[in-house]
Amino acid sequence: MTSPLSLSGAALASAALIAGALVPFQAGSNAALGRALGHPLWATVASLLVSLLVVLPVILALRAPTPLVGQASQLPLWAWFGGVAGVIYITSALLLTPRLGAANFIVCVIAGQMLTSLLIDHFGLMGLPIKEASLGRITGVLLIVGGMLMVQWFTPSVPAQATRAGAPTAPVASVER
Structure with a gap:
């Protein structure tokens, strides 16, 4: 199997393009999840749990080594910001995508x-x-x-309630409850 780092620049750019193409689907599905669960933060939790359920079998299948927790604990605080950014992005996407498109x-x-x-x-x-x-x-x-x-x-x-036929019409849950 070829290491991802040994791929050509074109292959890497193609992989990034495909990953980017998935992002609008993530935003739309998270918005629908937010409406169905009744609050955007529950949709964020559900999305992150699904991510965990998807990545764990991949880790096992690839036989990834156990994490180096000792080394990770020595990292600067900013190294842990990815998780915070993920929550902010997912929650923003599910709140803003229905309003902005x-x-x-x-x-x-x-x-x-x-x-x-x-x-x-x-x-x-x-x-x-x-x-x-x-x-x-x-x-x-x-x-x-x-x-x-x-x-x-x-x-x-477009009026806030205008949607395609068959699409859920429930308003996006507000953050205040």
Whole structure:
């Protein structure tokens, strides 16, 4: 079996493209889950539990070594932020996707990811190698932000209860209960 790290740049980019293509489905399914469970935070819990149930058999099938808890406990606090970011993202997706629509939500997510990624690369944050924020990279990110604004601008307003035939029409649960 080929190690994921030995794949070509095109194969890695294709894998990232496929992973990205799944994100709008995650946002939409989590939004439906939030409506069905009655509160967005229960949908977040359910989504994370499903993730755990999916990854555990994969870990076993790949015979992944046991975690190095001693080494992990020595990491800086920011290394644990991924779990917090996941909860924030999942909860935001299930609250905002029904209101914004999948395309509007995802384009905003991508623009936010690109702006932050450019800063992380430029300063070599989180242990990543420094990749200068050159004029070309800044221009590319600004084009993405411009694209985000265009998608927002050219999305017609739709009444909150307008849905496709057969789609659930229950309003998204508010965070206040």
